[in-house]
Amino acid sequence: MKYTEEHEWLRPEGDLVVVGITAHAAEQLGDVVFVELPEPGPVEKGAEIVVIESVKAASDIVAPLDGEIVEINEALAETPGQINEAPLEAWFFKIRPADPAALEGFMDEAAYKALIG
Amino acid sequence: MAGTAGSDHDGLACTGLHGLHVELGAKMVPFAGYDMPVSYPMGVLREHLHTRAAAGLFDVGHMGQVILRGPDRVAALERLVPADIAGLAEGRQRYALFTTPEGGILDDLMVANRGDHLFLVVNAANKAADLAHLAATPGLEVTPVTDRGLLALQGPQAEAALARLVPGVAAMRFMDVASLDWQGAELWISRSGYTGEDGFEISVPAAAERDLARALLDQPEVAPIGLGARDSLRLEAGLPLHGHDIDTTTTPVEAALGWSIGKARRTGPRAGGFPGADRILAELETGAPRRRLGLRPEGRAPMREGTPLFDAPEGGRALGQVASGGFGPSLEAPLAMALLPADIAPGAQIWGEVRGKRQPAQVVSLPFVPSRFKR
Structure with missing residues (x-):
């Protein structure tokens, strides 16, 4: 498992990467009430592709790397509260990285824990 | 993030x-x-x-608590608010509005008659301004409760x-x-x-x-x-928040708060006499150009404060913007309030532009959830 500075977790699954947000991020957001997921297709790193609305505010999730969105978690739009209840299971999308080695550059768990203190 | x-x-x-x-x-x-x-x-x-x-x-x-004394406190406060203070019995409280000369709302507040004094509770954000406003009014001995x-x-x-x-x-x-x-x-x-x-x-x-x-x-x-x-x-509960749903640019009638203006302040010897009375009393008679109403957006996406509103899915007339909005946990749905042109009535469908896309919303009367006061 790898982590981004934007508080996403990245889990390799074959040649794909599954993306969600960390428990820390979910806790900071508060109760999530709405999720807008991207369409499958190519995305560029940094593009705002997911909208999350909590009881408090709207936030964006960015594409963590260049690649192609191949699958989205449709069920999450129906049960956005899962992001708070089980953030590691509440995946948003699966992306096929343009560069198969792209995951190497991200934080490991120790580095992410140091980031959030 | x-x-x-x-x-x-x-x-x-x-x-x-x-x-x-x-x-x-x-x-x-x-x-x-x-x-x-x-x-x-x-x-x-x-x-x-x-x-x-x-x-x-x-x-x-964080809210402001204020005591008003002085033999003329009731008449003096009635020069600032359109509520019927003289008719407020001892041991009772009433909702009131500080109005502006243009008929806008400086703040909303609670006024209680506690016998030998009036007790006010005002919004935290307006506390200093309200105290200055009260202190500048002849006939009021103003004591902030700290x-x-x-x-x-x-x-x-x-x-x-x-x-x-x-x-x-x-x-x-x-x-x-x-x-x-x-x-x-x-x-x-x-x-x-x-x-x-x-x-x-x-x-x-x-x-x-x-x-x-x-x-x-x-x-x-x-x-x-x-x-x-x-x-x-x-x-x-459909209750306005000052600085969002009501402010100096909204009148009590536009804000659907005309009920807080007592009968004795509308007609008879104590009619008027508060800032903006001409405009506010006229609007009570003939209606205001806008009215605070509820919105129920379709789907789950909240329409937050500032969301632009329109009367059509494309083009159309701009209807203003969401005054406050979010997600209603008891409704299990998004909800919002807005000041809408008088021709837009409950039951109408309008559209709010969220992240560049117009989403439909139903106009509804307030409150969203029935109040359960002990009358």
């Missing part, structure tokens, strides 16, 4: 319960110059639902919980006020609130504030509730 910095109360004022909030694990945020709890570990959604089902304790000590905290206990089980400590509250009706003793401390209690639920607001001497809050939290019905749920509760 942005905005994950911790809170910092440097430069912010604290209520007497600040330490308790921190002990309870609250997430603290700056609000109206105070470091205040936005939520506790229970979270906004469950805090909201708990208040509707049982009882929630809110620290509203040695008391203010708690709100709200919900269908608020009476059961509070009556165990202060039995006298059981006899109070909605908008009654009373001075009642708790362990030697004189509490100034009103049966009112800002959630649409039955409940109480309790002014408590600073020395007893923390003990009273603890004693209430020890009651099985009571959980601490933060500002996040306070906002979603008042939104579902």
